[in-house]
Amino acid sequence: xxxxxxxxxxxxxxxxxxxxxxxxxxxxxxxxxxxxxxxxxxxxxxxxxxxxxxxxxxxxxxxxxxxxxxxxxxxxxxxxxxxxxxxxxxxxxxxxxxxxxxxxxxxxxxxxxxxxxxxxxxxxxxxxxxxxxxxxxxxxxxxxxxxxxxxxxxxxxxxxxxxxxxxxxxxxxxxxxxxxxxxxxxxxxxxxxxxxxxxxxxxxxxxxxxxxxxxxxxxxxxxxxxxxxxxxxxxxxxxxxxxxxxxxxxxxxxxxxxxxxxxxxxxxxxxxxxxxxxxxxxxxxxxxxxxxxxxxxxxxxxxxxxxxxxxxxxxxxxxxxxxxxxxxxxxxxxxxxxxxxxxxxxxxxxxxxxxxxxxxxxxxxxxxxxxxxxxxxxxxxxxxxxxxxxxxxxxxxxxxx
Amino acid sequence: xxxxxxxxxxxxxxxxxxxxxxxxxxxxxxxxxxxxxxxxxxxxxxxxxxxxxxxxxxxxxxxxxxxxxxxxxxxxxxxxxxxxxxxxxxxxxxxxxxxxxxxxxxxxxxxxxxxxxxxxxxxxxxxxxxxxxxxxxxxxxxxxxxxxxxxxxxxxxxxxxxxxxxxxxxxxxxxxxxxxxxxxxxxxxxxxxxxxxxxxxxxxxxxxxxxxxxxxxxxxxxxxxxxxxxxxxxxxxxxxxxxxxxxxxxxxxxxxxxxxx
Numbered sequence: 165x166x167x168x169x170x171x172x173x174x175x176x177x178x179x180x181x182x183x184x185x186x187x188x189x190x191x192x193x194x195x196x197x198x199x200x201x202x203x204x205x206x207x208x209x210x211x212x213x214x215x216x217x218x219x220x221x222x223x224x225x226x227x228x229x230x231x232x233x234x235x236x237x238x239x240x241x242x243x244x245x246x247x248x249x250x251x252x253x254x255x256x257x258x259x260x261x262x263x264x265x266x267x268x269x270x271x272x273x274x275x276x277x278x279x280x281x282x283x284x285x286x287x288x289x290x291x292x293x294x295x296x297x298x299x300x301x302x303x304x305x306x307x308x309x310x311x312x313x314x315x316x317x318x319x320x321x322x323x324x325x326x327x328x329x330x331x332x333x334x335x336x337x338x339x340x341x342x343x344x345x346x347x348x349x350x351x352x353x354x355x356x357x358x359x360x361x362x363x364x365x366x367x368x369x370x371x372x373x374x375x376x377x378x379x380x381x382x383x384x385x386x387x388x389x390x391x392x393x394x395x396x397x398x399x400x401x402x403x404x405x406x407x408x409x410x411x412x413x414x415x416x417x418x419x420x421x422x423x424x425x426x427x428x429x430x431x432x433x434x435x436x437x438x439x440x441x442x443x444x445x446x447x448x449x450x451x452x453x454x455x456x457x458x459x460x461x462x463x464x465x466x467x468x469x470x471x472x473x474x475x476x477x478x479x480x481x482x483x484x485x486x487x488x489x490x491x492x493x494x495x496x497x498x499x500x501x502x503x504x505x506x507x508x509x510x511x512x513x514x515x516x517x518x519x520x521x522x523x524x525x526x527x528x529x530x531x532x533x534x535x536x537x538x539x540x541x542x543x544x545x546x547x548x549x550x551x552x553x554x555x556x557x558x559x560x561x562x563x564x565x
Numbered sequence: 566x567x568x569x570x571x572x573x574x575x576x577x578x579x580x581x582x583x584x585x586x587x588x589x590x591x592x593x594x595x596x597x598x599x600x601x602x603x604x605x606x607x608x609x610x611x612x613x614x615x616x617x618x619x620x621x622x623x624x625x626x627x628x629x630x631x632x633x634x635x636x637x638x639x640x641x642x643x644x645x646x647x648x649x650x651x652x653x654x655x656x657x658x659x660x661x662x663x664x665x666x667x668x669x670x671x672x673x674x675x676x677x678x679x680x681x682x683x684x685x686x687x688x689x690x691x692x693x694x695x696x697x698x699x700x701x702x703x704x705x706x707x708x709x710x711x712x713x714x715x716x717x718x719x720x721x722x723x724x725x726x727x728x729x730x731x732x733x734x735x736x737x738x739x740x741x742x743x744x745x746x747x748x749x750x751x752x753x754x755x756x757x758x759x760x761x762x763x764x765x766x767x768x769x770x771x772x773x774x775x776x777x778x779x780x781x782x783x784x785x786x787x788x789x790x791x792x793x794x795x796x797x798x799x800x801x802x803x804x805x806x807x808x809x810x811x812x813x814x815x816x817x818x819x820x821x822x823x824x825x826x
Contacts, residue, residue, distance in 0.1 A: 201668070330686055337678055341664050344730075346633040347657035347740075348681060349649070395714035397670045 169421035170414065178420040180314040181306045185373050185416035185431070186409045187321035189382060192370060193408020195328045195362040196383030197390070197401035201339040202359060206269050207254065208383045211360070212367045212376045213273040214250025215243035216280025219301055219371070223287055233287075234297070236313045236372060240320075243301075243376075244368045250276050251360055304375030304428030306419055313372060320369035325405075328362050335359050336397050373416065375428035382408060385435040392446035411435035463488060464538045468512060470494070474501045475509035515541050521553045582645025583608050584654075584738045584769040585630060590639030592622070592629045598637070599625040603794045607738075607771055607786075612764045614774040614783065617790035618813050623773040624660065624742050626790065631657055631740060643738065653682055656731035658741040661724050666716040672726050673698055673711040679733030701729040706755050721752030728756055739763060741772040745779075757783055780804060 172179045199205055222242025227233040250272050257268035284298055337345040338355045346352050363383060370379045390403035415431030447453050470485040471494070480486055480499045489495035494505035501509060518541045523532050531544040542550065585607040592600045600622035607613055615623045628634040630641050632648050643651035656679070676698040677690060684690060702708045705725040710718060715726065724744060731739060739760070745753050760770050760783075774780060780787060780800060787804045789795040795812045796803040 203665070333681065333684065333686055336670075337681060340668050340670060340675070340678070341659065343628065343633050343659045343663055344657060344678070347631040347652075347655070347659075349632075349652040391669060395669050395671065397668075397674060400669050 166418060166421045169417035172417075174417075174420055177309070177311065177314075178417075180311060180318075181309055181373075181420060182413055182416045184314040184318040184321070185306070185427070186413035187318045187325070188366070188370050188373055189321075189386075189412025189431070190405040190409035191321040191325040191328070192366045192379070192382040192412070193386035193390075193404040193406070194325055194401050195359075195366050196408070197387040197404040198328065198332065198335040198339065198359050199363055200384060200387035200391075200404075201336065201397070201400070202356070203339075204265075204359075205380075205384045206266060207251070207360060208363050208367065209380050210254050210269040210273045210276075211247045211251055211364050212379045213280075214253075214276040215247045215368060215371060215376050216277055216301075217283055218242035218244065218246025218280075219298060220280055220283025220287060221246070223298060224283070224290075227290070236310070236316060239298075239301070240316075240368050240371065243371060244364065246276065246280075247364050247367060251364065300375070301371045302375050302377055303426045304371070304373050304378065304431075306373060306416055306427045309372065317369055317372060320365065324362055324365045324369065327365075331355075331358050331362070332401065340397075373412070373427050374431055375426070378428040378432045381432040381435060382412065385432070385439050386411070389435070389439045389442045392442040392449045395448075407435065407438050411438060467492070468538045471505075471509045471512035472516065474505055475513040517557055518550070518553050521556050525553075582642070584644055585740075585771065586642045586645070587626070587630060588640045588642075590626065590629055590641065591637045592625050592634055592639075593637050598792060600629065600636075600790075601792050602639070603790070605788055605794060605797055607769060607788075609769055610764065610767050611786045612760065612770045612772075612784045613786040613788055614772055614780050615788045615790060616774055616777065616780060616812070617795070621791040621812070623790055627657075627740050627742055627771070627773055631655065653734070654736050655738045655740060656734045656736035658724075658727045658731045658739070658744055660742045660746070661720060661727065666718075666723065668715065670715055671711070672702065672707065672713050672715055672718070675715060675726055676701055676711075676729045676733050679730040682734070698729070698733055701732040702726070704732060704759055705729045706751075719749065721748035724748050725752055725755060728759060732759070737768050739768060739770045739772075741770070743773050743775060746775060777809070 168174050169178065169182075172182060196205075196208070199208055219239050219242055222239050223233040225242070226235060226238050231238070253272045254265065254268045257263050257271070258265045261268075263271075287298060334345070334350050334355045335358070337348070338350060338352055342352055345355070366383065367376070367379050370382065374382055386404040386408035387400060389407050390400045393403055394400055411434040412431050415434045416427055418434075419425045419427040419430050442450065444450055444452050466482065466485040466488050470480055470482075470489045473480050473485075474489075474495065480489075480495075486495060486497070486499050489499075489505065490497060493502060494508050495501050519535055519537075522541065522545065523535060525532075531549075534544050541553075545553070583606050585605075587603060587605040590600055590603045590605075591598055599620075603622075603626060605626075615626065617623050625634060629636045629639075630648075632641075632652075641648050643655065673695065677684070677694060679701070680694055680697070684694065699708055699711060702711055705728050707722060707725050707729060710722060710726075715723060718726065728741075728744065731741075741760075744756050744760075748756070760772070764770050772784070774784070781804065785800055786798065787800055788797045789803060789808050789812045791812045796805075796808040
């Protein structure tokens, strides 16, 4: 069943939902990247919670006008308006009071969400509200999703994605260096507003599939995960879109295979799984890689210190150092250097002096930047440069005092 | 507006108006003015140090000149015209501390931001753009670092990358905020060499500066500031003990040692 879901064999509707979810995931991952880069990830939480009163009010209005209260386009329009009001409240509070942004977010988030829940409760007691199922917008549900809903979501996701890509350069400039961006004539407020509007659009589009409580995860987990794998801005949003799309697709497919399972949590858990793997195994920024790097660094430090101690005839007290030297055949158990150890020690001492010279050479800055006290000097300078250094190394000794 | 070409070298000014002119500028944070009613003129081809004690409003003056901060009152003109349509002629080097250096971006990408006007929203980054950015990195001695993540650089190197980004823009007015703060000797030498070259090409350089001992060596004009303007003019005329006394007050003892040392 799950395999069939993943390979799009569960029928037309399930396929449509999976593809719609994937587009939403890509859009969320990409637009979330710019929020993450701007260090305002939490704003998305305020936006998403502020959608709820709009959903309730839209339902009531549509029913009052004699229409179908569950019309998705109508609900999304309502949620967009109330989310925008919530966002403006956060901005107003931050700008015109002494409240910090996080406090403003907390206040707006809880008040709007509380109001929304009250509205939903009221709707439950309404004559036509009994089967509304609006609470599915809290956690997302694709069961019983209409074809037109899926198309609406896919189109909304695609449009948001396109707009995000068009605006990415100004958003990156503002995220990296606000003052410089302003000096170049970018209007910081407008760029920030655009970033928020894109996130708002993704949130609204994602209500049906992921639900408003968990859309934050789809906006934030992908860029945070992508950051483990790259140091390049462009790669961050590209990977992030990939991760978001993949998680949303997988989560939606799993959910389609077992209709009782809520879609949002499954999508988030899939994304979280990718995050955990990245956290552990990503080269460079991953926990494992960092640990290994530290161990190897420590080993090199001990090795170097041991060799320098041998070279200067000093005793070695650290058991670990002696063990390392022994294992490399450079010293005996009592800490006395072997033949190879004496050669290695002499080389280490020579390198130390060579580095000293190199670091005084102003034209060798990029090589000097690699100095860590352990690197073999041959790996950073050419043979010619090395002989130049060696010439300087011996030169002062020839000069009579 | 016509985009300027990347290889923009020294541009002839048809107008005689100063590259940067400030009239009655007041900027305040809350109720206390950080800069009060300052008039200043930065003539074509001059190399001006803005000096003054901590909290004198040096950076604020620079930021207000660039439109980063909105002044309470006053007027800034660039080559005799409004700032908004002259922005491309101004290159800004902000303080290093204003940026998060763990940001995922490469040295070359930062320099390419200097070309944002040429690249616009969607134009692809081409080989000639990269080459231009690399040339600018080379001018500050950082070409070998193009592919590093910016956080891996030393403070001085980061400062030089900022300067390269400003160079990439091909501007004719350079505003630098404490370019020598907390940098190593190699960087200070590299930066001043680049600035003097720019100046020799007829470009106008304005830098917030904190080291009084190097003012006379590096610059030919000073603007002495302590919220109000204390003095302005060629170093020989304006950079005097009495002006410094006025600006620095009780801190003169050390300041003077720097000035005469």
